[in-house]
Amino acid sequence: MKVRDLHPWTLTPRQAIALQEKLARKVVHRGGPRKVRFVAGVDVSTSRFSRTAWGGVVVLSFPGLSVVETRGGAAEARFPYIPGLLAFREVPLLLDLFARLRHAPDLLFVDGQGAAHPRGFGIACHLGLLLDIPTIGCAKSRLYGTHADPGFLRGRSAPLFDGKGKIIGRVVRTKDGTRPVYVSVGHKIGLAAAVRWTLACSGGYRIPEPTRQAHLFVTRLRRESGNRGRGEEEKRGIGESETVNR
Template identity: 45%
Template sequence: MDTPTDEAAARAIQDRLRTRVVLDETGPPPGTGLVTGVDVAYDDERNIVAAAAVVLDAATLAVVEEATAVGQVAFPYVPGLLAFREIPTVLAALEQLTSGPGLVVCDGYGQAHPRRFGLASHLGVLTGLPVIGVAKNPFTFTYAQPGTRRGDSSPLLADGGDVVGRALRTQESVKPVYVSVGHRVSLDNACAHTLHLASAYRLPETTRRADALCRRALREATLAVPGS
């Protein structure tokens, strides 16, 4: 992965790599094969980031394999450039897996990004894997509230009116999640995967498990730091 020296260099890398995003593939059917959640946790005081990759059997949602990696944060916090903080450690976690990973689910965005190249797209291009983004909070788009029923959705609209994702209700009367394509998956399929993975909770089981694992890895890493 290219390591930018400043914000301008990071945006130039995004602009170069986004031409490699594949948007004309459907991706694997929901409930088949393997699906992997990735997430990160930070200790800003110590400049440490921990990443987790959790592989699930897509049919049963049982855990197949887990991996973590811990590193130093190599890029400052800049909205729209979070991939440069997260991806090096995420890649290190993914590289430890012996199975899968199949479809990858990020806690973040893909096409729903100012340069149409969020974390999910960036990770997809670098790995060649099918990747989707399922975010907890809205970013740089507008949308109407979807209906209250599970499965109701509404388009995420960029400034020019382009559809860059969907606000998707995964549980009845619970606030939506924000789904966008990363790489090699259609938006319809990304939403279908999200609903399958969020059968009991608002967030996909991939994200829930990866979030818990990266937080645990961060706690263990910071306890090992002298003076903690």
């Protein structure tokens, strides 16, 4: 039985919120990966003409940050995009892709929030909890919380506060002068470590390499497998690759 079979995905928004409140208590906001050999990134792209969603998982070596494996595919998104409930739309597809992965990531970057969420349970927490691995939520824009300007230079950051003065994440400048990214704890990692890993996995671009490679992969997958989407789902992943361990 696969992980997804243990989880009810066909929920109403109200039920989804109740589930988040329940699962949020199980998230671990401390620690971090001990030794990192593989870092992964995920991305999902949706069609405007149908409910088709293309997704991809890319595993990179660390500290080299070179791609060692890619898995991709398409499926029907069974839940609409609702701010705060993104996981219910993207996680099912991503779990299927992880089930086909040969390399087990030591750390995962998720394109979205972790604890910086209305109920402290963004998609990074959701994925981390179901996969039971350290995850970092690194979003391109804000969903929840308030903050000051982190400063112009790469490496600078500012705390992200919830409505009660509690720090739920950090706004991090990963590249001089570009818009900052929103970093928050996903699962099995602390905020300070999450920020350090984000910077350690960012090079000359604003987006951390794992997430950036996942986005590039999905864009390529979508282009090579014919766009559009309506009809046949469970499409094969094109351009998948793997590199034998060692």
